Amino acid sequence: MKNIWNFFAGTLKLVSKGSKAYYCWVFFLLVLMSIGASAYIHQLDEGLVVTAMRDQVSWGFYISNFTFLVGVAAAAVLLVIPAYVYNWGPIKEFAVLGELLAVSAIIMCLLFVTVDIGHPERFWHLIPKIGLLNFPQSLLAWDVVVLNTYLMLNLTISIYILYSLYYRREPKHNFYTPLVLLSIPSAISIHTVTAFLYNGLGARPFWNSSILVPRFLASAFCSGPAFMLLIFLLVRKYTKFRIKDEAIQKVAEIMAYAMFINLLLLGAELFKEYYTDTVHLASVQYLFQGLHGHSALVPYIWTALVFNVTAFFLFLVPATRRNNMTLVIGCILVFIGVYIEKGMGLVIPGFIPDTLHEIYEYSPSSTELLLAMGIWATGLFVYTMLLRVAIPILNGDFHVAEDGVGSFIGDQLFIVQQKPEDPSVYAVSEPDPIHKKE
Amino acid sequence: MSEIEKNSYDQHRSRRKFLKGMAAGIGLIALPGKDASASMWEEFFQKHFRELSKEELKKVLQRLEKGYAKQFSKQVTVKATPPIEGVRYGYALDLSRCIGCRRCVYACVKENNQSRKPQVHWIRVMQLDKEKGVDLSHAEHYYNPEKVPEKGHFYMPVQCQQCENPPCTKVCPVQATWKENDGIVVVDYNWCIGCRYCMAACPYGARHFNWAKPGLPAADVNPDTHYLGNRPRPKGVVEKCTFCIQRTREQPGRYPACEEICPVGARKFGNLLDPEGEIRYLIENKRVFILKEDLNTQPKFFYFYAT
Numbered sequence: 001m002k003n004i005w006n007f008f009a010g011t012l013k014l015v016s017k018g019s020k021a022y023y024c025w026v027f028f029l030l031v032l033m034s035i036g037a038s039a040y041i042h043q044l045d046e047g048l049v050v051t052a053m054r055d056q057v058s059w060g061f062y063i064s065n066f067t068f069l070v071g072v073a074a075a076a077v078l079l080v081i082p083a084y085v086y087n088w089g090p091i092k093e094f095a096v097l098g099e100l101l102a103v104s105a106i107i108m109c110l111l112f113v114t115v116d117i118g119h120p121e122r123f124w125h126l127i128p129k130i131g132l133l134n135f136p137q138s139l140l141a142w143d144v145v146v147l148n149t150y151l152m153l154n155l156t157i158s159i160y161i162l163y164s165l166y167y168r169r170e171p172k173h174n175f176y177t178p179l180v181l182l183s184i185p186s187a188i189s190i191h192t193v194t195a196f197l198y199n200g201l202g203a204r205p206f207w208n209s210s211i212l213v214p215r216f217l218a219s220a221f222c223s224g225p226a227f228m229l230l231i232f233l234l235v236r237k238y239t240k241f242r243i244k245d246e247a248i249q250k251v252a253e254i255m256a257y258a259m260f261i262n263l264l265l266l267g268a269e270l271f272k273e274y275y276t277d278t279v280h281l282a283s284v285q286y287l288f289q290g291l292h293g294h295s296a297l298v299p300y301i302w303t304a305l306v307f308n309v310t311a312f313f314l315f316l317v318p319a320t321r322r323n324n325m326t327l328v329i330g331c332i333l334v335f336i337g338v339y340i341e342k343g344m345g346l347v348i349p350g351f352i353p354d355t356l357h358e359i360y361e362y363s364p365s366s367t368e369l370l371l372a373m374g375i376w377a378t379g380l381f382v383y384t385m386l387l388r389v390a391i392p393i394l395n396g397d398f399h400v401a402e403d404g405v406g407s408f409i410g411d412q413l414f415i416v417q418q419k420p421e422d423p424s425v426y427a428v429s430e431p432d433p434i435h436k437k438e
Numbered sequence: 439m440s441e442i443e444k445n446s447y448d449q450h451r452s453r454r455k456f457l458k459g460m461a462a463g464i465g466l467i468a469l470p471g472k473d474a475s476a477s478m479w480e481e482f483f484q485k486h487f488r489e490l491s492k493e494e495l496k497k498v499l500q501r502l503e504k505g506y507a508k509q510f511s512k513q514v515t516v517k518a519t520p521p522i523e524g525v526r527y528g529y530a531l532d533l534s535r536c537i538g539c540r541r542c543v544y545a546c547v548k549e550n551n552q553s554r555k556p557q558v559h560w561i562r563v564m565q566l567d568k569e570k571g572v573d574l575s576h577a578e579h580y581y582n583p584e585k586v587p588e589k590g591h592f593y594m595p596v597q598c599q600q601c602e603n604p605p606c607t608k609v610c611p612v613q614a615t616w617k618e619n620d621g622i623v624v625v626d627y628n629w630c631i632g633c634r635y636c637m638a639a640c641p642y643g644a645r646h647f648n649w650a651k652p653g654l655p656a657a658d659v660n661p662d663t664h665y666l667g668n669r670p671r672p673k674g675v676v677e678k679c680t681f682c683i684q685r686t687r688e689q690p691g692r693y694p695a696c697e698e699i700c701p702v703g704a705r706k707f708g709n710l711l712d713p714e715g716e717i718r719y720l721i722e723n724k725r726v727f728i729l730k731e732d733l734n735t736q737p738k739f740f741y742f743y744a745t
Contacts, residue, residue, distance in 0.1 A: 047630075047673040049556070049650035058637040058647060118632020118647070118674025121482065125612040127632055132486050132629075134612045140611035140635050202733045203641035206732060279575055355573040356562060356596060356643045 006400070010407030011389045015397055019413040021238070024436075029381040036374010040115055040369050046305045048118060050367040056360035057351040059116070063281075065375070066112040068223065069340055071216065072196045073105035073150065075224015077187035078254055084180045094232065096394065099158040100386040101228060102187070106151040108379035112386070115371055129291035139197040146189045153183045162393050166407075178359055189218050204350045206283035209272075215265045218344070220309075221258035223338035225251045226331040231383075233328060238415050240249035241391045252327060255334065256315035259308060266341075282357070283349040296361050296399050297348060300340050307337035388414055477501055486613065487518075487626040487665065498628075499665065506670060510656040518665045519687040521620035527681050528621075528710035528717045530692075530726070531595060531739040535704035538563055538586040538593030542696035542705065546597075547684060550668040551660055551694035553652030561597040561696060562643060562680040568592055572741075588704050597696070597738030598623060598644035598679035599729060606636035606645060615676070620687070621710075621738055624666035630675040637676060641730050642737075648673045681707070692741075710738065720744075 017025075043050050053060045054432040079098035082088040114120050125131035128145055157179050164171040195216035198207035229251055236243050273284045285291050288296050314320045316332035321327060353359050364372075392398035395411030450482075481503060484490075499516045506514035520690060543561045564577035568590055577594075586595065604623050608613050614630040619625050636665040637645045653672040663669040664684035673678055682694035692698075697705040709716035717740075720726070724742040 047648070051649075054649065055637065055643070055646050058634045084485075113633075116633070119630065122612075122629070122631045125486075125614070125629060132489075133612050134613045138609050138635070139612045140609065140633065144611065197635075198638075201609075201639050202735075203639055282575065350638070353575070354643055355641050356564065356579070357577055358579050359641075387741040 003167065005080060006405055007163055008406070010166070010398070012430065013407065014409055015385050015388045017409065017412050022413070022415040024061065024379070025415065026384060029377045029384065033381060034373050036339070036371050036377060039374060041369040043115070043371065050365060052362050052365040052368065053397065054360060055352040056358055057348065057362040058097035059347055060349070060362055061206050061344070061372055062112045062116040065372055066109050066116070067194060068339050068343040069105045069109045069112065069360045070190055071220030071338070072227050073102045073109065073192040074187045074223045076102035077155070077184055078221060078225055078251065080180060080187070081229070082185060082250065084177065089146045089172060090175065090244045091250065094241070094243055094247070094394070096158050096161055096390055097232070098228060099154045100390055101231070101383060102154045102354035103158065103317035104379045104383035104386065107148055107382055108155070108375055109147060111375045111378060113371075115375070119406055139193060139200055142193045143197060144265055146193050147187060149188045150183065150190050153186060157183065158390070162390055165209065165393050166398065188217070198346070198350065203355050205280035209263050211269060215262065215269070216266060218258050219338050219342050221345045222255050222262055222334050223254050226334040226338070230328065230331045230335070233324070235387065235391065239391050239397055240397070240411060240418070248327070249321065250322050252315050252330070254322055256312065256321070259312040259315065263308060263312060270429065282353050285311040286352050287345060287349040290389060291353065292359060294352070294359050294361050296348035301345050303336040304345060308341070312338065362436050383400055477505065481745050484628050486629050502665070502669065506569050508678040510659050510671070512656060512659065512661060513671075514659060514661045514663060516663050516665055516669050516733060517684070521618050522687060522689065524711055525709045526621045526738070527686060528708060528738045528740065529600070529681065530706040530717055530742055532704040533592060533594060533685045534743045534745045535591045535597060535702045536708065537702055538565060538581070539590070539701065541701060545695040545699035548658070549660055551654055551663065551670050553648065553650070553654055554658065555580045555649055555653030556593070558646050558652070558677070560644070562647065563593055563595045565591050566594055573578065577725070594741070596615070596642055596644070596729065597736065597739070599642050599739040600681060600740060602736035605639040605641065605735060606731070609635045609637065609639045622682065622683055625676055625678060625679070626666065626677045626682055627669070627671050627677070632676065634676065641733050641735060643679045645676050648699045649665050697699060
């Protein structure tokens with residue numbers, strides 16, 4: 001118990017230290033977070049009427065962001081599988097960072113759901129036994145269960161590993177391996193259940209298609225890794241952490257496959273809708289062509305499509321995949337492409353036209369945009385704090401001091417631009433305690 | 439009010455609003471009067487409607503009545519009349535008679551204490567083309583001519599279809615909405631978390647959300663209310679047609695407000711289990727259809743053509 005407290009106190013001391021760039025970044029996030037918080041207070045006071053959502057389009061930007069972020073969270077599994085199942089060293093070195101990203105993404109998911117509901121103070125109605133969770137009937141109840149399970153698993157695994165390394169002990173395999181193995185199906189399940197949430201509604205033909213789950217998974221395995229790669233490239237550039245090129249290449253390769261499947265499934269969906277040409281085509285038409293003069297989403301979805309196809313080729317061709325510049329461009333394209341496709345592009349057309357074929361065009365209000373920005377900032381803040389602790393621990397720059405009570409902090413700066421000619425940046429790192437066995 | 443007084447009043451108000459928001463934001467309740475705060479906590483910890491004992495229910499109804507009396511400065515009764523044994527309500531609507539006057543829409547608003555600002559309607563009347571038949575993709579929702587009916591058109595009111603197999607209740611994550619024994623689908627406004635999943639699941643657009651605090655002037659309040667029906671709602675919860683549960687469950691029962699007001703007698707209401715009832719006669723002898731039959735929601739709201 002005392003050890004846990006010492007560890008915690010040490011991390012608090014650690015996160016308060018850093019370079020000017022680190023302070024600026026954290027301050028910047030805190031400013032965005034407080035803007036988001038004031039937007040939320042405004043919304044609590046006035047009601048959800050300050051959003052652009054109405055009875056016709058009853059879910060909007062918040063739930064779109066939620067859906068996208070579930071994908072990002074699920075994608076951590078793409079690091080976990082090669083790292084722990086195939087025991088592949090180059091990825092294993094930083095699999096923890098993927099798990100921490102999953103933690104941050106799930107926190108954002110939960111926040112997006114919280115700000116979307118009309119009575120957040122009644123959250124306790126969702127707690128089994130105390131409230132009345134409608135399990136197993138409601139898919140939303142399933143989502144509550146799997147999201148929290150996944151959050152707990154990732155928190156336990158990553159904190160356990162980091163805690164052990166901090167005390168210079170090797171993490172016990174037989175403790176964390178079962179948890180890691182359990183986190184793989186639960187990563188798949190969070191995205192499956194989220195897709196089912198839409199999928200199971202006969203009232204919404206746009207979502208009521210059996211390839212929705214595979215489409216969700218495929219797009220998650222594009223967007224999540226894209227986000228991770230961007231962060232890892234930043235981490236490599238601005239912190240002392242080393243990530244090998246081959247690991248990044250492997251992730252990019254997986255993204256190429258995932259994007260191919262994603263585009264294939266999209267094509268299958270479009271073929272079915274356009275060739276059969278029933279009244280259910282209306283939502284797809286609204287999304288891709290516009291319907292009865294309403295076409296708010298059309299430019300976005302075509303942007304997404306062009307971005308996704310371009311990125312697919314950038315990742316497919318080895319020359320562009322290996323080039324850091326084109327790799328970064330590809331990641332940004334995928335991230336934006338999937339953000340549109342799996343966010344607004346998925347949620348909004350489900351409601352347009354509505355069940356009585358009325359068309360209400362939705363675009364997020366300023367409150368929605370500010371609040372969403374605040375939540376993204378919160379997620380990035382959480383991830384920054386987690387990385388601030390995790391990276392020095394993995395580097396051996398943060399561990400218990402000789403006296404066994406205080407802590408040794410070797411990395412006082414954290415965010416510092418690494419000179420590219422510094423050979424240590426790309427050099428093969430020494431194996432740290434976690435994979436001494438190999 | 440003098441200018442200065444008004445200013446300080448405004449300031450006070452905005453500060454109070456801010457504090458209220460802060461309090462809600464961090465999950466703390468500001469400290470109003472001792473009494474008010476006690477009832478606030480009671481409301482917060484109130485159990486699900488179906489888990490309340492008789493004693494607890496009585497207390498809840500009293501608390502609500504007290505709250506409404508304070509809010510509207512008039513006596514409002516809140517009852518919780520249970521379903522009548524052997525009754526399953528059904529509704530039938532004669533499309534050949536309906537003239538699209540929307541009197542039902544406004545009678546419903548008046549009876550059921552819906553928000554006047556912003557307007558919440560539980561009934562939506564669509565104008566359809568006779569040429570195209572019941573084809574919702576050509577429906578006109580906001581028709582507004584001098585006189586109805588218009589040539590070449592017919593009218594189709596849609597409200598909650600009180601499905602036997604309701605997709606909306608299944609999806610609710612907290613069981614805040616369910617089908618009662620008399621077939622009416624109800625919402626516990628004190629349990630609903632406002633996630634709006636039921637609205638996504640409903641194929642008839644029958645569920646409505648209180649996006650803002652309902653604007654219900656005290657003079658317009660219908661004081662005869664039911665816990666699961668027309669009692670004034672808070673913001674942030676879902677509401678819907680209940681076949682006027684506060685009227686139809688009485689003995690002797692009264693017709694729903696929409697049925698009563700219809701000037702052409704297009705609306706019929708009754709007990710589906712009564713073999714001699716009008717509603718059964720209509721179903722057995724007229725050309726009847728239900729909306730979106732392929733979704734297997736099994737509505738208890740029937741459309742028919744009498745002529």
